[in-house]
Amino acid sequence: MPKKDVKLSQNVNSNGKRKKKKNKRPISKFMTIFMIISLALLIFQIIKLNLLPTKLIILVSVVLILLALIILLILHFKAKGFISRLLMGLVALCMCIGLAYGNYFVYKADSTFDVVTSLADSKATTTSIVVLKASSINKEAELKGKTIGTILKMDEEATERMLKDLDSDNIKYKTKDYSTLDDMMEAFYAGKVDAICLNEKYRDILHESEAYFNFQTDSRTVHQNVHYTKVEKNDNPSNPVSDISKDGFTILVSGNDSYGTLQDSNTRSDANLLLTVNPKTGTILMTSIPRDYYVELVCPSDDDELACPEGSYDKLTHSGLMGVKSTEETIEKALGIKINYNVRINFSSVVNLVDALDGIDLDIKKGEEVDVFYTNSQPGLSVGKHHVDGETALAFARERHAYADGDNQRVRNQQKVFKAIFKRIISLKMITNYGKFMDAIAVAFDTNLSGDEISKFVKYELDNMLNWKIESYAIVAEPDYQFCYQSQSYASVVAQNDVMNEVAKKKIQAVLKGKSSTTVKDPSGYSQTASEDNAVGNTEELENMGILNSSGNTSSEYEEDSDYEYDYNQGYEDTDYYNPDDQYYQEDTYEDPDYQ
Numbered sequence: 185m186p187k188k189d190v191k192l193s194q195n196v197n198s199n200g201k202r203k204k205k206k207n208k209r210p211i212s213k214f215m216t217i218f219m220i221i222s223l224a225l226l227i228f229q230i231i232k233l234n235l236l237p238t239k240l241i242i243l244v245s246v247v248l249i250l251l252a253l254i255i256l257l258i259l260h261f262k263a264k265g266f267i268s269r270l271l272m273g274l275v276a277l278c279m280c281i282g283l284a285y286g287n288y289f290v291y292k293a294d295s296t297f298d299v300v301t302s303l304a305d306s307k308a309t310t311t312s313i314v315v316l317k318a319s320s321i322n323k324e325a326e327l328k329g330k331t332i333g334t335i336l337k338m339d340e341e342a343t344e345r346m347l348k349d350l351d352s353d354n355i356k357y358k359t360k361d362y363s364t365l366d367d368m369m370e371a372f373y374a375g376k377v378d379a380i381c382l383n384e385k386y387r388d389i390l391h392e393s394e395a396y397f398n399f400q401t402d403s404r405t406v407h408q409n410v411h412y413t414k415v416e417k418n419d420n421p422s423n424p425v426s427d428i429s430k431d432g433f434t435i436l437v438s439g440n441d442s443y444g445t446l447q448d449s450n451t452r453s454d455a456n457l458l459l460t461v462n463p464k465t466g467t468i469l470m471t472s473i474p475r476d477y478y479v480e481l482v483c484p485s486d487d488d489e490l491a492c493p494e495g496s497y498d499k500l501t502h503s504g505l506m507g508v509k510s511t512e513e514t515i516e517k518a519l520g521i522k523i524n525y526n527v528r529i530n531f532s533s534v535v536n537l538v539d540a541l542d543g544i545d546l547d548i549k550k551g552e553e554v555d556v557f558y559t560n561s562q563p564g565l566s567v568g569k570h571h572v573d574g575e576t577a578l579a580f581a582r583e584r585h586a587y588a589d590g591d592n593q594r595v596r597n598q599q600k601v602f603k604a605i606f607k608r609i610i611s612l613k614m615i616t617n618y619g620k621f622m623d624a625i626a627v628a629f630d631t632n633l634s635g636d637e638i639s640k641f642v643k644y645e646l647d648n649m650l651n652w653k654i655e656s657y658a659i660v661a662e663p664d665y666q667f668c669y670q671s672q673s674y675a676s677v678v679a680q681n682d683v684m685n686e687v688a689k690k691k692i693q694a695v696l697k698g699k700s701s702t703t704v705k706d707p708s709g710y711s712q713t714a715s716e717d718n719a720v721g722n723t724e725e726l727e728n729m730g731i732l733n734s735s736g737n738t739s740s741e742y743e744e745d746s747d748y749e750y751d752y753n754q755g756y757e758d759t760d761y762y763n764p765d766d767q768y769y770q771e772d773t774y775e776d777p778d779y780q
Contacts, residue, residue, distance in 0.1 A: 209269075215276045216256055222283035223252050229290040234639055235297070237647040248283075255279055292622040297635070310384040311339075311346040313407040316372070321379060324353060324407040331358045333368045333377035342383045342411070349409045369396055379406070384532065400535075401560045401575055420509050422525045422632040429644035432462040432696035433524040435633075436512050439598075440504060440530040451530070453504030453511045454582065455598050458523070460695045463641070466650035469695045470602065471688050472595035472658040473515060475501045478666050478677040482513035496669040499677050505670060518680065519689050525633050533628040534581065535574035537605060540624035542617055543571050544604040546580065551587075551714030552597070555721050558585040577601050585722040591678055593714055595658045603654060655701045657691050659684045660710035683708045 227245050230236060236244070255276050263272040313332065315321045321330065327350065334343050350357060360377055362368040365386055372380050390396040425431035439455030458471040477500040483492040484506055492506075500518075503511040512523050538544050547569050554564030557579035565572070565580060572580070581601045587593035608614070614621065661678035668675050687708065691701035706712075 212259055215280055218280050219252055219283060222287060223248055226283055226286050229287060233290055233294050235642045237643050240646060252279060289618060292619055296622045296625060309342055309411045311342045311409045312382050312384060312405045313379050314382050314403045314405055315379045317402055317404050321406055324355060327355050327357050327379060330378035331360055333371055333380040334359050334361045335365055335368050336361050337363055338365060339383045343381050345411055346381050346409045398560055401562055420632045423522060425524055428637045428641045429463055434692060435459045436523050436526040438504060438508050438511050438526060438528050440528060451504055452501040454501060456500060460692045462695050462698060463644055465698050466652050467695050468652055468654050469691060469701045470599050470656040471692060472599055473500060474591045474595060474659060474661050474678045476591055476678045477661060478664060478679055479514050479518045481669060482517055483510055492669055498669040502670040519685050521689055521692055527629050527631040529629045531578055534578045536624040537628050538574035538577045540617060540620040541608045543573050544577055544608050546570050546572055546600060546604055550716045551718035553719045554583055554586045555723055556726060557583055558722050585725055586719055588718050588720045592660045593718060599656050657688055657701060658712060659688055
């Protein structure tokens, strides 16, 4: 029989009817359905997000629809051979994965945007499951069968919320309850529990205690639960510009000296950075003000408990105890400027953001190096390029004891860290770390920028794709010794620099008017970069405190001796005074019960 006849006979059944071909491409059909649904959902989410300009939404939608249509047409009608079907199947699979990730990307952006823009009206309570750094537990799932220490008597509501969170994820664990925070921490370090359930409001208490000063570097967080409650009163109004996409504006970034959540309480402002943004020219000016700048406080007028007499002077850092609005208005009075918005961050914000980005790159110049960090007694950074984690970035941003010009170098370090974070965010690495970064940023800061303003600014940026230029200026000041209102005691401060105040004001005004800040000359004579002999080291100071031994390693006596006496409750880095006979700070011993 001819071959053609054989082939025909194989397609006919015993009744003489032609057989229907079985569908041998179910995977192609599944990918087609998945691609269409994912594409429709992605376009819907992009529109709902309300961050992209209309013309960009249309462009993205048209490109994605055409790309999907071309792939599906080729897959179903053009790809006949095995090799061509396989290749187009792989292309379709890549398209499906891309659409799925795009949906996740937009969903995370949308949920984070909702959280960030509502923080001014919310109070966040963050509870963490914490393990020792050497622990083999790296993620929530690995808590199965482990023992978690709790302090229900002290923190029942937040603890039970966290345990319910673990239960909902089908994590089978055991708990061991303790009556006090100290008892739980002793068991944690002794290995009697595998992890602890810690309300983040207690982290700052641990950091200030003698026994657990290095808790932040000794431990890791493997799971968090964040609970938001609405706050009726908004005591942090903004001074908005008419159009945030066209008008220049200034934002105060206030870095609180605490770990944990931002909404629990007011704490000192460890860093005070002004960001002056001109959307039209794509210029950002960073202006740093010393933490211990001796300024006239502007106190809240509607709160008798926080009010202070007119003419009350103190360190700028202490204004944070009365709220970020007090810090903002105090800076406005000192520099003669207007601040439009504010953003609050804290130590945990910096650590979590940097870690979510898988670290940042710091290029340490001569005069910026540190042998041992004062804040956590960990090895410092030598001259050269370093990739650092969040805790190291924070320690570098807070370091002043290792430098001859102390607080002046600290603000330069803070600017260096901020620039490195910004550079990392706009790098390709951001794509692989997007989920972690969005989770971190959701609880990293609070702000009085409205959701509409943030949305409008982001739309403008995406519409114009500005090549941002970052300029910087740091006010330099000389040490002094003055009476401080908050502590009701004399303490070390840095005196206001009237010349640099005026320069800072003019630079801010220049950027707002569309000019570069470099057009304003600085006649003060102070350098904006560290001198090569600036790094004087702090190992002798740490040895005197008993934290380091003569070999430069952490003292075993400091690690193990519970009788070691050093009063962290006075407030770290805040207990010095200036000795007129010595160019460096010396330790002060004043204590005031109202200071904390």
